[in-house]
Amino acid sequence: MDDVGRTSAGRSFRCISVKTSRRPARSLNRARSNAGAGAAATGLTAPLQQVERTYVRERERGRKWSYFAGCDYFRLSSHPVVVQALQRGLEQFGLNVAASRKTTGNHELYGKLEAVLADFFGHAGAVLFSNGYMANLGAAQGLRGEFTHALLDERAHSSLFEAARFLDCPVLEFPHRDAAAAATRARKCGRKARLVLLTDGLFAHSGSTAPLAEYARLLPRSAHLWVDDAHAAGVLGRSGRGTAEHEGVELRRWIQTITLSKAFGAYGGAVLGSERCTNRIMQRSRLFAGNTPVPLPLAAASLAALELVKGDSRLRRRLLFNASYVRAALREQGWPVGEGPGPIIAIHPASTSAAQRLCRRLRAAGIHPPLINYLGGPGPGYFRFAIASEHSAQQLDNLVKAVGEGQ
Numbered sequence: 437m438d439d440v441g442r443t444s445a446g447r448s449f450r451c452i453s454v455k456t457s458r459r460p461a462r463s464l465n466r467a468r469s470n471a472g473a474g475a476a477a478t479g480l481t482a483p484l485q486q487v488e489r490t491y492v493r494e495r496e497r498g499r500k501w502s503y504f505a506g507c508d509y510f511r512l513s514s515h516p517v518v519v520q521a522l523q524r525g526l527e528q529f530g531l532n533v534a535a536s537r538k539t540t541g542n543h544e545l546y547g548k549l550e551a552v553l554a555d556f557f558g559h560a561g562a563v564l565f566s567n568g569y570m571a572n573l574g575a576a577q578g579l580r581g582e583f584t585h586a587l588l589d590e591r592a593h594s595s596l597f598e599a600a601r602f603l604d605c606p607v608l609e610f611p612h613r614d615a616a617a618a619a620t621r622a623r624k625c626g627r628k629a630r631l632v633l634l635t636d637g638l639f640a641h642s643g644s645t646a647p648l649a650e651y652a653r654l655l656p657r658s659a660h661l662w663v664d665d666a667h668a669a670g671v672l673g674r675s676g677r678g679t680a681e682h683e684g685v686e687l688r689r690w691i692q693t694i695t696l697s698k699a700f701g702a703y704g705g706a707v708l709g710s711e712r713c714t715n716r717i718m719q720r721s722r723l724f725a726g727n728t729p730v731p732l733p734l735a736a737a738s739l740a741a742l743e744l745v746k747g748d749s750r751l752r753r754r755l756l757f758n759a760s761y762v763r764a765a766l767r768e769q770g771w772p773v774g775e776g777p778g779p780i781i782a783i784h785p786a787s788t789s790a791a792q793r794l795c796r797r798l799r800a801a802g803i804h805p806p807l808i809n810y811l812g813g814p815g816p817g818y819f820r821f822a823i824a825s826e827h828s829a830q831q832l833d834n835l836v837k838a839v840g841e842g843q
Contacts, residue, residue: 515741
């Protein structure tokens with residue numbers, strides 16, 4: 437199936453797949469055609485199967501491509517230790533508790549995972565949710581009425597936009613990563629305002645980070661920071677605690693939300709904060725009360741993944757080295773690559789021909805083109821390369837060469 441995107445000028449283009457000599461059966465062609473029509477109608481991309489940790493296949497028995505997309509930054513979703521923990525959990529606990537934790541669905545494994553998360557990230561408490569998106573929504577339900585005004589980065593993740601609506605207070609957007617503008621809006625709220633600022637820590641669309649130190653310096657001391665650290669958790673900071681640790685800032689009042697489906701390769705989300713904050717969320721969030729929690733085998737896999745991230749700093753060093761190498765090489769080739777510290781590298785072609793050329797070069801080099809449309813991205817169609825700790829030097833060099841020749 438062809439990849440379709442748009443350039444900064446708004447013109448559409450099609451990234452043509454490499455043709456093969458094998459012709460599938462007519463019925464299979466028809467099935468693929470129907471699947472493609474359904475994907476076009478829903479906005480879904482062609483199905484991919486990850487193989488050998490850093491590759492994907494587009495179709496059954498299709499060509500294998502190097503994979504520089506997604507968010508499995510350490511490839512822990514296929515790590516033998518994590519997979520074995522999942523299998524043992526399935527044998528020991530079954531698949532699902534099939535009930536809310538406030539009825540009959542609580543289990544000691546959930547409490548253990550929350551305690552490990554709170555300790556790892558340096559908070560007094562943690563609340564587990566089914567995924568990172570729900571963590572933001574559930575937190576907002578529990579904290580409704582706590583704040584008089586919410587300040588929101590205009591390019592924050594969509595889950596933060598949804599969460600802000602649940603806070604039941606005026607929401608003031610401010611320009612992307614602009615601490616001075618956020619402070620100006622804060623002053624307009626009045627001296628008695630109870631403020632919360634919502635932002636991503638590491639922005640998924642660009643790889644840039646929020647200026648948390650500037651927010652802490654310019655906002656009133658009573659203000660809270662709410663940091664969605666989905667892409668920084670496990671990745672940034674000396675111990676992997678996220679954006680605040682990376683920036684070396686100690687935040688006085690803050691809420692940190694994370695996902696377990698990215699760096700940790702498992703599934704689930706969590707809200708981290710003070711004991712009062714997390715207790716309030718458990719008590720008042722309807723989403724927490726009415727939601728079936730993460731399946732226990734995945735909770736067991738998350739615990740195993742956390743131990744790997746805590747115990748092997750080489751994963752993080754290797755990931756950041758790989759990303760730094762690619763970022764520097766692309767910058768030498770003249771690409772306007774940002775200064776982000778993490779594994780996300782975004783490239784927005786200047787023209788239709790440049791985008792088509794890059795698509796062709798990537799496919800010719802055996803690389804799946806990560807051409808996406810994503811909320812908050814630099815344009816309606818751009819390449820988002822996600823570097824992993826497990827990419828080989830040959831894969832990285834191949835990527836750099838293909839992108840350079842495609843400019």
